[in-house]
Amino acid sequence: MVFYFTSNAAAAPYTIYMGKDKYENEDLIKHGWPEDVCFHVDKLSSAHVYLRLQPGQGMDDIPKEVLSDCAHLVKANSIQGCKLNSVTVVYTPWTNLRKSPDMDVGEVGFHRSKEVRSVRVERRAPEQLRRLERTRVERFPDLAAERLSRDRRERGRQRQELREQRREQRLETQRKREMEELRSYSSLMKAENMSSNQDGNDSDDFM
Template sequence: MVCLQISNKNKQTNKNCFLKSCNACFSCTVVSPPYTIYMGKDKYENEDLIKYGWPEDIWFHVDKLSSAHVYLRMPKGTTIEDIPKEVLIDCTQLVKNNSIQGCKMNNINVVYTPWGNLKKTADMDVGQIGFHRQKEVKIVAVEKKINEIINRLEKTQEERYPDLAAEKESRDREERSEKKAQLQEQKKKEKEEMKMKKEMEELRCCMLLKC
């Protein structure tokens, strides 16, 4: 797996691909929250990324041409509509540059969609995907390659060999724990509200008896 940190300082990333801080500098604008782009080096790694993607991931591919599968990891609670323009440009430039045909062409289209919209069936070839809902697939035009962006991204390139299944399970386990805690908090709140309601009712009855 090849990982790319969007950074305006051109510093090497540490051994943890999904860093806690990441800035986009295409327009010299600091982007917050942080973002990470990653992609597989071949169709077999692409297959694993399809299988073990996160709900926060956005998938990019050159339309109608062979290219790398590029993913953008979004912060929790955000959607595809929240991708900053500068980050979107970085992603489209990266996927264009990693297309054998697309990197030599001007005026291509890049498609992108949430990971959850990727459809994989048993009859598909390795690395091949479809979509559950075509209306959730967005298209953006890329006029030409911007060398400054590619050079900046490549300076942050780091190869790693993660256990994708373990990372996905860790992420899902954390989410389950958060939901469990939220449910317990909600039940506690409801119990307190019922207790208060009962106490208010008892107080009202007591006041009526005194009258």
């Protein structure tokens, strides 16, 4: 089971989701999307909370209100963290998650520490959590199939972009050729390159 939440704290809504337990966390780690950002309480056991960004967005594009929603949600779903007044929440792109065979179920590391950021949750936020809880939807998704569908759409989008780029290149090549032909024609039509009968270049030769 996966729990889905909607953050309406910013101008545009964002989807947040997390697994019910550590076994579902394994599936989320395996079948995440490149647009996902993973949140976890630092040095404590907690749920893996994922924020799905729009294509082209990065961590710098996360509104601070949405960042706060994710941080409070992951704190509230940490057995130890939920009892503490303040915790540090770390977050990183899904592509930076590292899973090795020797790790326990639900455990994850990072490929590059420089891509890991942190935010401090200093206080409880019951109203914030209630707002998110009202949006919660429980689903049993086929995560592998959803990822495959996403990848197909992305490949289609990339192919379309490539076709558009090639079309623009062809048009640009055609425009350059037409400009070169126009400059060549203009050069031929310059006054100093033209002759007249008065120059002795009469083509009709009468005796």
